Amino acid sequence: MTNYVITGAGAAGLYTAYRLLQSGTLKADDTAKVFEWADRPGGRIYTYTFPPKFGGNGLYCEFGGMRFATDANFPSAAKITEGHVLVQHMIIDLGLQAKVVPFQQSDNRLYYLRGVNIYEKDISSLDGLPYGFNAEFKNFLSANTVPKPYTADNILGAIGALFAPTLGASNADRGRWCTYYANGKVGPGAGTPSFPPGTLAHNMGYWNLLYDQLGDEGFDYSADGTGYTSNVINWNAADAMQANNDYSSTTSYQRLDGGYGLLFDALAEKVTALAARYPASGIFYGQQLKGLVESETDESTTCMFIDHGKSHDAVYHVKADQLFLAMPRRSLELIAPGCPSSYMLNNEKVRYFLESSIDQPAIKVVLIFDQAWWTGPDCKYPPNLALPTGAPANTPKAQWVGGATITDLPLRMVYYFANNIPGGPGTSAGPYVMLASYDDMNYSNFWRELEVAGEYKTAPSLIDQPLKGPTPVPVNSPLAHTLLKQLAEVHGIEIEKVPVPTAVYFQDWGQDPFGGGYHGWAAHYNICKAMDCVRAPYQKILDQPARKTYIIGSCYSFDQAWVEGALCTAESVLQDFVGLPPLNQYIASYKLICTG
Numbered sequence: 001m002t003n004y005v006i007t008g009a010g011a012a013g014l015y016t017a018y019r020l021l022q023s024g025t026l027k028a029d030d031t032a033k034v035f036e037w038a039d040r041p042g043g044r045i046y047t048y049t050f051p052p053k054f055g056g057n058g059l060y061c062e063f064g065g066m067r068f069a070t071d072a073n074f075p076s077a078a079k080i081t082e083g084h085v086l087v088q089h090m091i092i093d094l095g096l097q098a099k100v101v102p103f104q105q106s107d108n109r110l111y112y113l114r115g116v117n118i119y120e121k122d123i124s125s126l127d128g129l130p131y132g133f134n135a136e137f138k139n140f141l142s143a144n145t146v147p148k149p150y151t152a153d154n155i156l157g158a159i160g161a162l163f164a165p166t167l168g169a170s171n172a173d174r175g176r177w178c179t180y181y182a183n184g185k186v187g188p189g190a191g192t193p194s195f196p197p198g199t200l201a202h203n204m205g206y207w208n209l210l211y212d213q214l215g216d217e218g219f220d221y222s223a224d225g226t227g228y229t230s231n232v233i234n235w236n237a238a239d240a241m242q243a244n245n246d247y248s249s250t251t252s253y254q255r256l257d258g259g260y261g262l263l264f265d266a267l268a269e270k271v272t273a274l275a276a277r278y279p280a281s282g283i284f285y286g287q288q289l290k291g292l293v294e295s296e297t298d299e300s301t302t303c304m305f306i307d308h309g310k311s312h313d314a315v316y317h318v319k320a321d322q323l324f325l326a327m328p329r330r331s332l333e334l335i336a337p338g339c340p341s342s343y344m345l346n347n348e349k350v351r352y353f354l355e356s357s358i359d360q361p362a363i364k365v366v367l368i369f370d371q372a373w374w375t376g377p378d379c380k381y382p383p384n385l386a387l388p389t390g391a392p393a394n395t396p397k398a399q400w401v402g403g404a405t406i407t408d409l410p411l412r413m414v415y416y417f418a419n420n421i422p423g424g425p426g427t428s429a430g431p432y433v434m435l436a437s438y439d440d441m442n443y444s445n446f447w448r449e450l451e452v453a454g455e456y457k458t459a460p461s462l463i464d465q466p467l468k469g470p471t472p473v474p475v476n477s478p479l480a481h482t483l484l485k486q487l488a489e490v491h492g493i494e495i496e497k498v499p500v501p502t503a504v505y506f507q508d509w510g511q512d513p514f515g516g517g518y519h520g521w522a523a524h525y526n527i528c529k530a531m532d533c534v535r536a537p538y539q540k541i542l543d544q545p546a547r548k549t550y551i552i553g554s555c556y557s558f559d560q561a562w563v564e565g566a567l568c569t570a571e572s573v574l575q576d577f578v579g580l581p582p583l584n585q586y587i588a589s590y591k592l593i594c595t596g
């Protein structure tokens with residue numbers, strides 16, 4: 001009898017449970033249990049349906065992940081090898097193809113940088129940009145092929161082309177990227193005194209490198225104009241080359257009509273149905289892993305849980321023969337103090353690798369309006385929007401969708417989702433959903449402090465807001481006022497003409513137990529080695545191959561800002577350590593992770 005224990009019912013945990021339970025390899029008396037702290041599946045995928053009082057029949061917004069990249073064959077054919085391969089195969093396996101629709105973005109984005117409005121297609125020279133670019137930056141533009149318009153995406157793309165030339169962006173190139181992560185060096189034409197030719201790319205901080213190449217103002221423009229501050233922090237330059245060139249904000253994506261959460265609800269349902277065949281198996285919500293102890297008599301682990309439905313003092317124990325810790329760095333760090341000092345998570349050699357992933361805090365603030373004021377006559381700088389796919393040509397502008405509008409104001413990015421009830425709004429005039437702030441890193445803190453009303457009521461470290469779901473914020477709160485002021489500025493409309501929203505919702509992924517919305521590899525780490533070692537710390541770091549404890553999830557993956565990374569690390573462990581065959585023939589040749 002084997003007890004499989006999975007902690008965390010996010011993408012990685014649910015996928016692992018699904019694969020184990022449908023593999024046909026479990027014996028009749030085996031158990032498979034998933035323990036999840038929150039009261040729902042999905043982790044950092046959180047599709048929230050607004051209460052009907054806000055006028056929508058199924059109106060929703062994604063407070064976590066919202067889109068995925070696809071293969072040209074998807075969803076009509078089984079041969080899926082490009083884009084987020086495992087995500088697409090799961091959508092097919094779970095029969096959700098009919099829900100797949102394009103994630104529509106603006107093709108001429110609106111920017112508001114340093115008080116100046118400008119549309120993307122007008123950035124054909126540096127002239128209209130309010131930055132004091134130095135000679136270094138201008139030399140960079142003339143010496144390198146930077147496609148026009150000179151957007152931040154195109155500048156970061158040119159950095160990638162200079163430092164990681166000809167590596168490609170197809171999934172077939174993932175192996176070459178792994179080689180680059182481990183051994184990529186500054187080439188002869190790209191060096192400077194700070195980073196001479198031969199410097200290993202993974203030993204450079206990306207901010208350091210951008211500063212070196214673009215100068216201070218060139219860096220500031222690239223940072224302001226990319227929307228995601230996480231793209232330009234001082235993370236591992238080798239990783240940044242890949243991440244900023246692979247999937248950028250201009251890549252075309254798809255989504256599920258009704259929300260990404262549909263995939264994880266379906267996966268959880270499937271796991272529950274499959275688990276019914278095994279004793280005491282299933283998904284258990286409201287269960288917080290507090291600590292772990294290695295058995296002294298065999299290779300198992302004792303997991304200590306708190307049941308949040310009962311007394312918080314009542315810790316109960318569960319034996320795990322195979323343990324899958326399906327959670328990010330910060331969640332693991334919160335468990336470590338509850339383990340003996342000799343436990344794996346507290347081991348110095350393991351911690352070396354656990355600290356290779358940087359938490360990237362991210363927040364979303366979503367507003368609901370009765371009027372789509374950004375399409376009205378008072379708005380001097382309206383966003384460029386697209387007719388929703390499949391909607392009649394005479395659909396009113398208010399129902400058009402798009403984004404991101406990008407600004408250096410703390411709100412950073414705005415998306416316009418109109419009336420996004422599943423199946424389309426029909427003749428309904430509203431309400432309208434706006435992702436009014438999507439930002440990360442230092443900008444998250446701007447909104448976090450505004451969201452707190454008065455003095456803190458609990459220790460900030462005990463606020464587990466992201467576990468509970470989006471927090472409704474009063475429409476006349478400091479947060480709402482500040483956001484409306486910035487929205488007015490970005491769109492060139494008088495603040496008095498911006499209507500009061502009917503609802504404001506806030507989600508802060510930087511809080512515990514997540515510590516970040518997504519992650520990036522830290523500089524001065526060999527990414528391949530870290531990715532390979534973290535997933536199986538006993539086998540790869542501690543030389544104790546009989547202990548079967550694995551760390552999975554997007555945090556330590558090839559795709560740290562994507563569900564795909566969570567599924568890839570899980571699939572790699574199931575293939576390499578549990579002995580399952582690949583999910584299907586296409587996965588057999590797909591580079592799941594880097595090893596080194």
Ligand SMILES: Cc1cc2nc3c(=O)[nH]c(=O)nc-3n(C[C@H](O)[C@H](O)[C@H](O)COP(=O)(O)OP(=O)(O)OC[C@H]3O[C@@H](n4cnc5c(N)ncnc54)[C@H](O)[C@@H]3O)c2cc1C
Nearest residue numbers: 008010011012037043044065066067289517553554562563
């Ligand atoms: C704002 C935002 C935007 C994003 N955009 C996209 C996107 O568009 N597309 C995309 O593919 N990805 C996107 N991502 C990333 C994606 O959501 C994540 O990479 C992915 O969901 C991570 O899955 P995971 O299983 O690795 O971890 P998680 O989803 O973090 O799952 C970990 C689980 O462990 C649970 N847990 C933690 N501690 C404990 C404990 N002590 N005991 C029990 N349970 C515990 C958590 O509650 C959680 O359910 C986005 C993320 C955010 C936040």
